[in-house]
Amino acid sequence: MYDVRFYKGNYKWRQKQANQDRCSAYVEHHFNASANVNSNYAMVITGRLASQTSKSWGRWYARRISEQFNSPMGGTEGILVGGYNGRGNGNLKYTRMPAILLEPMFISNPQQAAIVKDVEGQDKLAKVLAESIVSFFPDNSRIGFSIGHKYKTSRPRDRGASVYGGGTEADYAEIVMEKAKYILENYDPAKIIEEPEVIEEESQLSPDNDIRVIKNGKEIWLHNDIDEDDDVLWDQDNRILYITSNS
Ligand SMILES: [Zn+2]
Structure with missing residues (x-):
């Protein structure tokens, strides 16, 4: 089990x-x-x-x-x-x-x-x-x-x-x-026989949920209270970044 x-x-x-x-x-x-x-x-x-x-x-x-x-x-x-x-x-x-x-x-x-x-x-x-x-x-x-x-x-x-x-x-x-x-x-392998696959280790590294504005290599703005369930959408035409809470 x-x-x-x-x-x-x-x-x-x-x-x-x-x-x-x-x-x-x-x-x-x-x-x-x-x-x-x-x-x-x-x-x-x-x-x-x-x-x-x-x-x-x-x-x-x-x-x-x-x-x-x-x-x-x-x-x-x-x-x-x-x-x-x-x-x-x-x-x-x-x-x-x-x-x-x-x-x-x-x-x-x-x-x-x-x-x-x-x-x-x-x-x-x-x-x-x-x-x-x-x-x-x-x-x-x-x-x-x-x-x-x-x-x-x-x-x-x-x-x-x-x-x-x-x-x-x-x-x-x-x-x-x-x-x-x-x-x-409550799983009993004697009842169902299945060959498990080999599992590889996995690492997922990428930046946090923070949103940064960087000008000429220098961070000029940081917003760090973004929830992981928020929608973040960059409107390229109007150059607006929308952050929408889902709760
Ligand atoms: Zn959900």
Whole structure:
């Protein structure tokens, strides 16, 4: 059986704790949301400098979700490397092990929101997550779980996007992760025989979330209270940098 640990606090802190505990893998669970209620694709984000293992694991998960729930895959074969305009990268980049950020379905889509709220749907989501871990990481591995948005020290009330018809992204992500933890902690390899793949060490180093303005090589402005879940968008035409909080 696996040893599953939940990590709380700000995203960087969670990842550093998972490194210290020598986790073999790290997963952060989100759900997607869009103004377009028809959006329904399955997607996994990996860090910008993710290893091949992270990418293969993410693709495996996205493909299985798409098969199980009859939904299309987003990104490139189900994964988006480096996140949306870099958003999502900070949730993974400090990990020294394979790490993925899950966006299995859209809670803004009425049909998919209904699945997320349904116990059977939650069990199915948890099973896919647990199976992806069993396929890529050997039995007895320690696995780090992170619930997107929830338990951040910086914004304790953040729960992410709203679920169509009520509820929040983070509360449902937590339900699914708790179920996956249960499956993994009761996993008996005698019942299912699978060959685990070889895991390589991985390091993801890139700058912090700070935003700097540098003129002629000299830093003239620094903004450092940007949350990892904020959208940062440079409007090239109007030369405006937009920073939008999601909570
Ligand atoms: Zn989210």
